[in-house]
Amino acid sequence: MSKLEAEFEQKDIAAVESGIIEGSASSDSEAEHQLNKYGAPVEKYNPLGTQMNYMSLFYMIISGVVGTGIFGTPGTILDQIGSVGASYVLWVVGFIVTLFRVLIYVEYVTYFKDRSGGDVAYLEQAYPKPEFLVPTTYAAITVVFSFATSSATAFGSYILQAVNAVPTTWNQRGIGVAALVFTTGLTALSTKWSLRLANFLGHIKIFTLFFIAISGFAVLGGGTRVTNQFANFQHAWKGTTTDPNAIANSIVNISFSYGGTGYAFSLVSEMPMAKRMKGFKLLVPTTFFFIFVMYILCVTAFFAGSGTLDELKSSHVLTASLYFDNVFGTSGRRALDVLVALSALSHLIVVVVGHSRSLRECGRQGVLPYRNFWVSVKPFGTPLGPVAVTFIINLIVLLAPPAGDAYNFVVSLGSYSGYIFDFFLSLGLLFVRRQRKRRGFPSTGFHVPFPVVVIHILFQLFVMIMPLVPPENEDGSLRGTNVSFFYATYCLVVIGLFLLCFVYYFFWQFILPKYGKYAHRVQVYTLENGAKGNRVVKIPLDEVEEWDTKHKSIELTTVDKR
Structure with a gap:
């Protein structure tokens, strides 16, 4: 001690x-009605305040989901899956599976309506045994993988394109660091102004989506300089891949584009109770459906106006830039780059706000050292400690790894650990239901159909296993599609880190108390x-x-x- x-x-x-x-x-x-007697105590009166309202919740979903994925990944997904038809299937399936995940979150909210933190709170309640295992593991993994770097680097990349500057590793990272400093600083000083800025930037983001969708109709109608707008829709299924590793990576990119709904659920108790249930039960699923419709319209616009399939496939993360350059010229492309950069900034704000709440919940569970550092909201009424950790981890990830393989590898670590937690979150809902029934707790009136939960469990199991399937490289190597070394390295590292957490837990909970006689x-x-x-x-x-x-x-x- x-x-x-x-x-x-x-x-x-x-x-x-x-x-x-x-x-x-x-x-x-x-x-x-809490199921874990060692779970973090309920804060009936949240010391972080209740700054969330319907508009903030709407834009937490908008900004959490719509970062840079829809503007950059359609070309990458097309390249990985091979055909336009298969791409549409992935966008639809990705929406359905993510909607299932949203509904699972909503059911958790109805059970634990005064708990913020999202996954950390729900996993803690779903798995009360062995005592302290889930909080210890989740806290360690979450602290290590506090990544929000994709939005920061994307902001730097698009700003450089907008000013027609030559992008280098360090000028892109420098702008990303500036964005990180700004967002974490604002989040540390004021939740209210962080949410207000996210709302304002969310307006711009919706305008951008609508503009792309409407311009897509203009392209299809022949109202622009694009003359071969239907060429990419012919032979829509030609080239569809059967490579399991390529399919797995395309699913990863789809998940990235639809990911981010969980950040809103990290602030559940910061919404007034009178609005809380209606907001999360109705507004969140409706908002996500709106995003899906806009995504399909934007993807269609990209396929119609971004040139040939080969150009689309080689656009990588700059699909939207290719589209605007082809339809509106250089000046139009620069305007879009500014809009996408602002979209990345709003996503970064939401990530920092939501993630700081998850880290605070980890601290409230009692398994992290220096508990007041994680729990206290002094002096600004914000979780200053978790925000500081988020900043430090992301600063290291932004500056330390070399560009290319190392950076892609680090980002993949965070994604794969997320799939594992999503799997246990979905499975845990079934455990929560059983425990509540055994204890005679009343129904909350919201129940996700059992087949929906099972489908989501199986899907998460699928995305956990598929990256382990060897790729079909022409040279017969086991090189990954986004790295130049062994394709499953990031999977093995994440699994190894989980095992290391289990070993630490075993010694901390059993070996040390046995020999220390406590x-x-x-x-x-x-x-x-x-x-x-x-x-x-x-x-x-x-x-x-x-x-x-x-x-x-x-x-x-x-x-x-x-």
Whole structure:
């Protein structure tokens, strides 16, 4: 135990002896329905405030999903899957599967309506046994993979194109770092102004999508200088690949384009209760369907006006730029580059805001050191510690890896770990239902059909396995499609990191307590501003029974004056 932890231990004991004890967290109705007794305590009155409203929620979905994916990945997906027809299938299937994921999130919200953090809160409740395993693993993985670099680098790339500058690794990274500093600084200072800026940039993003969709109709109608607008739709299925690895990578890109809905669910308790259920049950799925419609219209515009299939396939992450250059000329392309850069910036804001809430929930679970660093919302009413960690991790990822293979590899690590957590999140919903039924908890009125949950589980299992299938390279090598080394390296590294977390957990939870002759117990503490969290303490074995009796049905309050 560190000197700081010992100091808090004495404060806790003093609090008990002086009668500064709150009622059990189970006095709140939702806390009674929590399934994990060691889960982070419910903050009935969120110290982060309630800045979210319907408009903010709408733009959290818009900005979370619509980053740079729709503007850059259609050409890459076409190149990987091989044909226009198969590309459309992927865009539709990607929407359906992601919609299933959204509905699963919504059901979790109805069960834990006062919990923010998204995945971290729901996984904690879905897997209460073994004690501390899920919080420990999720916290470690999430801290290590706090990536938001794709939006930062995309912002730099499109800004350079807009000013017609020659992009280099370091000028692109420099602009990306500036964007990261701005967004994390704003998030640390004010949640309200972060959301307001995201809302404003969201307006621009919707305008951009509508403009591309309408211009696509103009292209198809022959109203532009494009003369071969239907050429790419002929023989729509020609060239469709059967390479499992290429299919897996195209699914990864589709998932990237549709990903980001989870950030809104990281701020559930920051929306007033009167608006919360209606917002997440109705507004979120409706908004996502709107995005799907706009995506299909934009993809159609790109196929019609971006030149030949070979040009589209070689456009890589610059599909929208190729389209605007072909339809409107250089000046039109530069205008689009500015709009896409702003889209990337709004996505970066949402990522930082949402991810900081997930990291704060990890801290509230009690398994990370220096708990107040993660939990406190001083001095600006924002999770300053988690925002700082997000900034540091992303700064390292932006600056440290060499361009190309190393950077693609690092980004793939975060994506693959996300698939694993999505799989356990979907499976965990079935466990939550069973546990709630056993305890006699009432129905919440929202129930995702069982086949939908099973389909999503199987899909996540599919995207976890497919990257392990060897690619069909012409030279017979096992080189990856986006790296020049062994194709499954990032998968093996992520799996190895999970195993390392399990080994650490086993030693921390079983080996060390056995030889140290102590047991882990959890205390709930409350900071001066009402922020709550867990603290895992070591109780000598001969004092466990007395400790359990003394602390039964009470909440220990630590008033932090710092």
